[in-house]
Amino acid sequence: MSASTTEGNPPANKLVADAHALKLAAPNPLQGFWRGLPTLCHNLYTHRQLVWAMCMRDIRLKYRGSAFGYFWSLLEPLLMAFTYVAFFWLVKGSQDKAFALLVVNGVITWGHFASVAQRCQSSLTGNSGMIESIYVPREIYGLSAVLSQLIMTTLSLFVSVPFMIYLGIPPSWELLAYVPAGLLLATAFGIGIGMGSAPWNVLNRDVEYFFNFITRAGMFLSPVMWDFDSLNKSMRHIVAWNPLLVPMEMVKKGITGRSLNIDANHIVFSVVVCLGMMILGLGTFRRMEGTVVKKL
Amino acid sequence: MSALVEPAPLTVDVQNVVLHFPRGRVYVGPVLQSLRNMFRSVNHADNTYTALRNVSFQARSGEIVGMMGRNGAGKSTLLRLIAGIYRPDEGTVRTVPKVLLLAGLGVGFSVHLTGRENVYLYGSLLSMPKQKIDELFEAIVDFSGLKDFIDQPLKTYSSGMRSRLGFSVACETNPDVLLIDETLSAGDAEFVEKSAARIKSMVNGAHTVLIASHAYDLMSELCTRAVFIEKGEILANGPVRDVINFHLHGTPMPDQPPTT
Incomplete structure (x- = not known):
């Protein structure tokens, strides 16, 4: 029989193939703070299709059932800015001609930071159904929401185009350099705050409510309705402690084509804080998510 | 038959796993409780209960293992542990890469999206390339x-x-290990029969299926082996009939080496 030839001598190549195909590994290994970051980059690369699919789902669902759809992302900052401009016109009288444009972009950038942070913060609590039925690296829930927010914010920045035409501001190199840089810095800070607090938010929802207050109060401490250039020297040193000052000024100045009037050490401070916060937040998230999932 | 039959390769290997769940023990008002929880370790000894105590469990490709036990015995927890959703507090869990848990009624689906969009989203959750989902789409819809x-x-x-949709996607996406938690009973009789046949054919393709259910008729028809879990411990592991008798009538398990 042909079977007897294989007795006690199993087909070696098949076994090797099986052992290779069925290599066992921990499905969700615990990782230290620093190991987390390289792993995250690798995970995001291998799951890039999922990140994109979830990002598109977000965008598709955002304006579901509304007649204006995408135009709301232009209309909303415009209406907000109109309210602020009208208010300041009532209180202070005449204004810089580009004031409305500056306020619109301040509103957009601050709103971007707040949305990024909030959506990262609620990424564990809001996706509990999915998290409890399938394991994918859990940063993906927050970071795909960040990607969709980045796309929507970029689209809403186009609201500036009619202002720029009306004011006769040509697109400048500042626009191409400052606007993406400022937006990415604000995103990094938002990811840091949001991802770092997401596990705490599972343990205690008060984190979310407290942060809602921070986003409202922080708006007044950031250059949304005021302008860095209009402050005196001592005030400038105080507001420069706000890490979002530089990214927001970058977007505003970039759009209006003005130069950034901020000391180099303030810029370095802001860049270090924003990127450092992102690393700290992602590391905290990776370290804690495995434990807090049991609390979902 | 050869005396030296190689056992099928392991697909799930759970060794001495202990899993604690946090719980609030003393109610001291929402604010104080929250503050205390924030500063307290989640694994603090008197604030936890143990869902799995020193559980060891193995499954090989080609097996359909039934999980039996009362509500709250730890069946779902064990399945979630194998799926990588919970990380063990002690012990190790090792699995093959593609493990899919089918739990609840289409959990993980987005209710505002269409069935089609959900199929694609679910496929990408299982890291399938889009072309692959395109190819499988017809078969998924047909089966459902x-x-x-x-x-x-x-x-x-x-x-x-x-x-139905969840089960169809889960089968067509061809996971190495399929974990089914109480979802089969939701379909009508015709679909249950269809999916039972499907599970059997999956196992021929060298997959492993673990089913947690209370439908003992279905399980004794389908499963090649069963385990009985009680209070976070595996008390019996062996042929389905014997495990059911052990559970329902307290008949001691026949003294034979477990199949793994």
Whole structure:
């Protein structure tokens, strides 16, 4: 029989193939703070299709059932800015001609930071159904929401185009350099705050409510309705402690084509804080998510 | 038959796993409780209960293992542990890469998206390339029998329809290990029969299926082995009949080496 030839001598190549195909590994290994970051980059690369699919789902669902759809992302900052401009016109009288444009972009950038942070913060609590039925690296829930927010914010920045035409501001190199840089810095800070607090938010929802207050109060401490250039020297040193000052000024100045009037050490401070916060937040998230999932 | 039959390769290997769950023990008002929880370790000894105590469990490719036990015995927890959703507090869990848990009624589905969009989202959750999902789409819809509803939002589906869609995607995406937690019973009789046949054919393709259920008739028909879990411990492991007798009538398990 042909079977007897294989007795006690199993087909070696098949076994090797099986052992290779069925290599066992921990499905969700615990990782230290620093190991987390390289792993995250690798995970995001291998799951890039999922990140994109979830990002598109977000965008598709955002304006579901509304007649204006995408135009709301232009209309909303415009209406907000109109309210602020009208208010300041009532209180202070005449204004810089580009004031409305500056306020619109301040509103957009601050709103971007707040949305990024909030959506990262609620990424564990809001996706509990999915998290409890399938394991994918859990940063993906927050970071795909960040990607969709980045796309929507970029689209809403186009609201500036009619202002720029009306004011006769040509697109400048500042626009191409400052606007993406400022937006990415604000995103990094938002990811840091949001991802770092997401596990705490599972343990205690008060984190979310407290942060809602921070986003409202922080708006007044950031250059949304005021302008860095209009402050005196001592005030400038105080507001420069706000890490979002530089990214927001970058977007505003970039759009209006003005130069950034901020000391180099303030810029370095802001860049270090924003990127450092992102690393700290992602590391905290990776370290804690495995434990807090049991609390979902 | 050869005396030296190589055992099928391991697909799931759970060794001496202990899993604690946090719980609030003393109610001291929402604010104080929250503050205390924030500063307290989640694994603090008197604030936890132990869901799995020193559980060891193995499954090999080609097996259909039934999980039996009362509500709250730890069946679902063990399945979630194998799926990588919980990380063990002690012990190790090792699995092959593609493990899929099918739990609840279409959990993980987005109710505002259409059935079609959900199939694609679910496929990408299982890291399938888009072309692969395109290829499988026809087969998924055919098997679920939901052709007329596939472009309707999922919120218009009944719970049976959702579990049909979930099961169809899960089977077609071909996971190495399929974990089924109480979802089979939601379909109608015809679909249960269809999916039982499907599970059997999956196992021929060298997959492993673990089923947690209370439908003992279905399990004794399907499963090649069963385990009985009680209070977080595996008390019996062996042929389905014997495990059912052990559970229902307290008949001691026949003294034979476990199959793994």
